[in-house]
Amino acid sequence: MRKRTLTDEETIKKYQSGERTVSIAEKANVSVRLINQILSKHKVDRRPKGSWRREYKVNEQYFRTWSNNMAYMKTGVHLLIINSKIMRTNLIELH
Incomplete structure (x- = not known):
């Protein structure tokens, strides 16, 4: 042991x-x-999986508000694999 x-x-x-x-x-x-x-x-806030190797910053608040410029994305969103729980939740709530 x-x-x-x-x-x-x-x-x-x-x-x-x-x-x-x-x-x-x-x-x-x-x-x-x-x-x-x-x-x-101990309920420690966790980092997103793979964040240690991510070379870019993800704006998880991007879908918090909806604009006409984003309308084209609405048709293809269901095909996306979204690894961020926050972004996924925001998209589901907006839809």
Whole structure:
């Protein structure tokens, strides 16, 4: 049995400072799954999946308001794969 080397509080601090769950798991000598369970248990706000390698910033508030310039998008929106919960929710509420 492996011995866990970081407490929950240390794990949360590392995650909130921007460290990836994979590197935290390696330092804590546990699985990434356990790190995710700890963060969920303590209701820590999570970063979007893959955000560490994203080269661009996503404006998640873009669909919060609707304009005539955006009307052309309405027909093809159901085909999009939207990874942002906020954007997906906004689109569903507007539709």
